[in-house]
Amino acid sequence: MKVGVIVFPGSNCDRDMHHVLTDVFNLNAQFFWHEKNLPHDIDAVVLPGGFSYGDRLRAGVIAAHSPIISDVKKLAEKGIPILGVCNGFQILVESGLLPGVLLKNESLNFMCEWTNLIVNNNQTPFTNKLELNQKIPIPIANGEGRYFVDDESLSELKKNNQIVFSYENKVNGSISQIAGVCNSDGNVVGMMPHPERAAEKAINQIDHKPSSLIFESLIETVGMKN
Amino acid sequence: MSFQEHEKQHIEKNVNRKLTDTELQILAAEWSEHCSYKSSKKHLRMLPTTGPNVIVEKGYDSGVLDVGDGYVVTVHIESHNHPSAVEPFGGAATGVGGVIRDILSAGTRPIALFDGLRFGNIENDAHARWLFKNAVSGIADYGNCLGIPTIGGEVEFDECYKNYALVDVAAVGFGKKSKLIKNHANVNDLVLLIGGSTGRDGVGGSQFASDSLEEENRSAVQIPDPFIEKLIIEAILECRDANCINAMKDLGGGGLSCAISETAESLGIGIELDVKNVHLRESDLLPDEIMISESQERMLVISDPNNLSKINEICDKFRIQCSVIGTVKEDKMMHVKNGDETLALLPADFVARGPLVDREKSKPEYLSKLPSFPSSKSEIPLSDILLKLLSSPNIASKHWVFRQYDHEVGIRTVIKPGFDGSVLRLDNGKSLSVKIDGNPKHCYIDPRQGAIGCFEEACRNVVCTGATPIGMVDHLQFGNPEDPEIFWTFMESIEGITDFAKFLDVPCVGGKVSFYNETSEGPIKPTPLIGVLGLIEKSPLLPTPPTNDDVILVVGETKDELGGSEYYEYIHNFIGGVAPKVDFSESKKNMKSVLSLISKNLVKSVHDCSKGGLAIGISELCIFGKIGCKIDLSTSLSSEKMLFSESHSRYILVANKNNLDDIKSILSGDECSFSEIGIFSGDQIIFESASNSILELRVDKAENNYLNSLGKIIQNG
Numbered sequence: 001m002k003v004g005v006i007v008f009p010g011s012n013c014d015r016d017m018h019h020v021l022t023d024v025f026n027l028n029a030q031f032f033w034h035e036k037n038l039p040h041d042i043d044a045v046v047l048p049g050g051f052s053y054g055d056r057l058r059a060g061v062i063a064a065h066s067p068i069i070s071d072v073k074k075l076a077e078k079g080i081p082i083l084g085v086c087n088g089f090q091i092l093v094e095s096g097l098l099p100g101v102l103l104k105n106e107s108l109n110f111m112c113e114w115t116n117l118i119v120n121n122n123q124t125p126f127t128n129k130l131e132l133n134q135k136i137p138i139p140i141a142n143g144e145g146r147y148f149v150d151d152e153s154l155s156e157l158k159k160n161n162q163i164v165f166s167y168e169n170k171v172n173g174s175i176s177q178i179a180g181v182c183n184s185d186g187n188v189v190g191m192m193p194h195p196e197r198a199a200e201k202a203i204n205q206i207d208h209k210p211s212s213l214i215f216e217s218l219i220e221t222v223g224m225k226n
Numbered sequence: 227m228s229f230q231e232h233e234k235q236h237i238e239k240n241v242n243r244k245l246t247d248t249e250l251q252i253l254a255a256e257w258s259e260h261c262s263y264k265s266s267k268k269h270l271r272m273l274p275t276t277g278p279n280v281i282v283e284k285g286y287d288s289g290v291l292d293v294g295d296g297y298v299v300t301v302h303i304e305s306h307n308h309p310s311a312v313e314p315f316g317g318a319a320t321g322v323g324g325v326i327r328d329i330l331s332a333g334t335r336p337i338a339l340f341d342g343l344r345f346g347n348i349e350n351d352a353h354a355r356w357l358f359k360n361a362v363s364g365i366a367d368y369g370n371c372l373g374i375p376t377i378g379g380e381v382e383f384d385e386c387y388k389n390y391a392l393v394d395v396a397a398v399g400f401g402k403k404s405k406l407i408k409n410h411a412n413v414n415d416l417v418l419l420i421g422g423s424t425g426r427d428g429v430g431g432s433q434f435a436s437d438s439l440e441e442e443n444r445s446a447v448q449i450p451d452p453f454i455e456k457l458i459i460e461a462i463l464e465c466r467d468a469n470c471i472n473a474m475k476d477l478g479g480g481g482l483s484c485a486i487s488e489t490a491e492s493l494g495i496g497i498e499l500d501v502k503n504v505h506l507r508e509s510d511l512l513p514d515e516i517m518i519s520e521s522q523e524r525m526l527v528i529s530d531p532n533n534l535s536k537i538n539e540i541c542d543k544f545r546i547q548c549s550v551i552g553t554v555k556e557d558k559m560m561h562v563k564n565g566d567e568t569l570a571l572l573p574a575d576f577v578a579r580g581p582l583v584d585r586e587k588s589k590p591e592y593l594s595k596l597p598s599f600p601s602s603k604s605e606i607p608l609s610d611i612l613l614k615l616l617s618s619p620n621i622a623s624k625h626w627v628f629r630q631y632d633h634e635v636g637i638r639t640v641i642k643p644g645f646d647g648s649v650l651r652l653d654n655g656k657s658l659s660v661k662i663d664g665n666p667k668h669c670y671i672d673p674r675q676g677a678i679g680c681f682e683e684a685c686r687n688v689v690c691t692g693a694t695p696i697g698m699v700d701h702l703q704f705g706n707p708e709d710p711e712i713f714w715t716f717m718e719s720i721e722g723i724t725d726f727a728k729f730l731d732v733p734c735v736g737g738k739v740s741f742y743n744e745t746s747e748g749p750i751k752p753t754p755l756i757g758v759l760g761l762i763e764k765s766p767l768l769p770t771p772p773t774n775d776d777v778i779l780v781v782g783e784t785k786d787e788l789g790g791s792e793y794y795e796y797i798h799n800f801i802g803g804v805a806p807k808v809d810f811s812e813s814k815k816n817m818k819s820v821l822s823l824i825s826k827n828l829v830k831s832v833h834d835c836s837k838g839g840l841a842i843g844i845s846e847l848c849i850f851g852k853i854g855c856k857i858d859l860s861t862s863l864s865s866e867k868m869l870f871s872e873s874h875s876r877y878i879l880v881a882n883k884n885n886l887d888d889i890k891s892i893l894s895g896d897e898c899s900f901s902e903i904g905i906f907s908g909d910q911i912i913f914e915s916a917s918n919s920i921l922e923l924r925v926d927k928a929e930n931n932y933l934n935s936l937g938k939i940i941q942n943g
Contacts, residue, residue, distance in 0.1 A: 009544060010456055012373020016637045033543070049635075051371040054453025110366050112632045141370070141632040197634045202651055205768060 013049035034066040047088025060090030081125035089190030100149040106173030110143040116168035125221035136210040138193040147174040236581040248569035255480040262580030265707040277733035285409040285492035287328035289735025295654035300399035310393040318364035319450035327476035333407035334399030341379040344392035366630040371452035376631035378648035409473040417552035422523035425507030470533035477524040490574035498561040499552030590711035597802040608921040617935035626937040646690035657762040659693035666751035667790035671805040677719035684758035692767040693760025700737040705749025771851035782876035793870035819896035835876035841869040857904035
């Protein structure tokens with residue numbers, strides 16, 4: 001199974017994500033520079049965290065116009081699992097692949113801390129091995145992580161079961177404490193917290209298994225298809 | 227720009243003609259205290275710099291330590307005090323940028339940042355709060371964007387930094403030994419300038435930093451751009467992997483002047499460069515300005531001409547500029563041209579080795595006038611004192627600060643900020659523990675013992691994680707060195723550090739000296755800062771919260787040493803008394819014994835006992851475990867001394883009762899002084915003396931003060 005990790009200028013969680021995919025979950029992960037094309041036979045795509053283009057103008061907005069995004073859109077339409085983490089989520093939102101926007105945190109500061117996520121949708125390619133309402137101890141690290149949509153879109157999201165993760169507690173002022181959403185087909189998932197920082201025991205002394213299940217869900221999804 | 231008499235004589239003796247304006251500008255930058263270390267260089271030679279782990283190569287700006295299995299760790303420390311006192315956001319951010327490029331120059335990837343921040347009294351001084359808030363934001367903005375975790379440091383407030391700021395940043399790098407840049411150059415190699423464009427920002431920065439801060443000179447402060455820095459890091463590491471780099475140096479203080487002359491001097495080569503080829507931010511920049519601009523995010527690279535196309539390809543990928551600005555010559559001269567016109571032509575070693583000076587020293591008069599103890603006795607109940615100390619900005623949790631730093635990126639952070647030493651996992655299964663410590667309050671009262679104490683405290687902190695110290699970096703910050711009394715305090719500090727480094731056999735692998743740290747009210751207190759790196763062969767001792775019935779032991783002796791303590795200064799507003807002294811053999815014995823207890827899995831956790839004394843160390847453990855304790859302090863010392871003295875070489879051990887006998891027999895066998903002082907239980911922190919309760923405080927009250935005070939001061943202030 002081949003997973004593409006997209007690298008934008010300023011991505012900085014690309015190597016972490018690659019390490020977890022390859023060294024922890026034995027997947028064949030490859031880096032793709034944002035000006036390159038994605039192969040047609042790729043099984044999944046990850047947009048990692050970081051500060052693409054130094055967060056200039058607005059987090060994710062310039063990277064959303066990178067050449068590789070048109071390939072990502074084509075793959076998304078084909079139903080290929082696509083995960084955006086942190087800045088990757090911001091890019092997916094800015095490119096229109098996911099609904100909503102990510103605003104500055106309520107504290108107006110960058111926030112790096114551990115929090116608990118609640119699984120609200122366990123039907124996506126990245127959550128199918130998790131239980132509904134399962135808790136995931138996981139770190140966030142962002143300055144613009146406050147998810148927002150208008151009331152109408154929010155009820156759409158709820159109706160379509162597009163809220164994938166929410167924070168257990170009030171963290172940053174996100175509407176409905178939303179931490180991650182998916183597109184209406186469910187194959188494109190974006191989340192602000194960092195599963196790649198929580199899937200190994202050495203760096204997650206609370207419990208690394210729930211975050212591991214995010215990666216194992218992907219293996220299950222793609223494995224079943226192949 | 228002016229030269230002192232001995233510098234004028236040095237020029238006349240060595241150069242048989244009138245110097246050009248460009249040459250004068252270059253020399254003024256390179257011979258500034260900041261670049262030439264003219265006051266300190268002779269004395270820094272006393273520090274031990276070699277050891278079994280140390281790798282020495284020509285022209286490294288960072289220390290390199292072998293951590294086995296073909297891997298190395300690099301480390302460097304820098305400060306950006308003057309710029310941060312004027313423009314805290316940009317000053318602190320560019321301080322981070324500079325030290326990272328020093329790590330990069332060795333060919334290693336930066337993997338962690340640490341910062342030591344010092345400001346005036348934030349409780350009553352709005353300007354100090356402004357400096358603090360913005361320096362933290364600057365560090366966060368820069369480090370977070372680069373994806374280099376800031377995983378530790380310290381923050382301290384003291385009146386002596388009023389209207390001023392000390393911003394010290396240490397960076398750690400990691401890489402393969404085989405990929406280290408072995409700085410060398412061949413005749414006709416190309417000299418490249420890679421990265422950001424050269425502008426007017428930071429012109430004359432090193433001279434600005436080599437004088438007392440009398441007026442704010444904003445143009446001397448550099449402008450940060452972390453996005454460019456991130457691209458440079460990735461581009462340079464790709465060039466390294468493609469074997470395109472023969473030698474490399476960061477452009478920092480003194481800009482091109484410094485980088486060119488020092489590179490030529492260290493490699494024994496000549497460099498001819500044309501300022502017309504430097505890529506500029508402003509087209510009307512004058513040649514002299516180009517030579518001394520300290521614009522950030524620039525690297526000097528020497529490469530074989532055959533590698534130029536590969537380097538260009540890599541730089542194009544990252545959309546960063548690469549200019550061929552010169553070539554390597556045999557003549558050992560620094561030759562600066564503007565097209566066909568020669569602007570400067572001087573021997574590189576003449577430029578790089580500024581004339582050193584001998585400074586006078588004399589013991590400061592204030593030292594003999596310091597009172598021995600406070601005149602009035604405190605009537606405040608001990609529990610109120612403890613509660614107040616827990617909310618002192620110097621003791622309270624720094625969570626408000628480190629939550630703004632991405633301390634997880636890179637997925638190496640095993641022990642996160644907020645504990646003793648921070649720990650990073652390395653690719654060979656070992657772990658690296660790092661801590662930086664300073665203590666100007668102790669150093670003011672006793673510069674020698676204070677400096678040794680900072681060193682010992684940093685060692686203790688890495689020992690608490692199970693690491694053996696393998697190297698240290700020092701950053702020595704003082705006022706005007708032309709004042710003999712200040713120079714005396716500098717000499718005391720460096721001699722003390724040298725003595726202890728030799729005794730422990732921990733080499734100094736890098737450092738920096740920063741003088742002229744003066745405010746309108748006078749010089750800062752002596753502020754040496756020591757960073758210690760420790761190596762853990764197996765797994766680190768993870769912080770584990772204490773639980774009911776765990777026993778508490780203290781290794782090391784609590785002495786009558788309240789001088790410079792947080793208790794004297796924050797509670798009594800008193801400066802004086804006897805500062806803690808490190809007993810070298812006790813220090814070594816305790817380190818060794820604690821490490822053997824950790825390796826035998828006999829202790830649950832080990833906590834350093836330092837600022838605020840035993841009372842604070844124990845309280846921190848109670849807050850961590852959300853559990854009370856009962857401690858018996860019966861000794862010959864008074865309660866206030868037992869509780870708040872900041873004696874060194876002490877460790878608080880938390881252990882399961884079942885291991886108590888084994889622990890005691892190891893400590894006795896190693897001839898360590900120790901005592902079993904109590905257990906964890908209930909919801910109150912209770913200290914007793916001769917069976918009488920002397921202090922009782924609810925843990926939740928302690929926790930509230932400890933965790934929330936700093937944030938409240940910032941929010942409400």
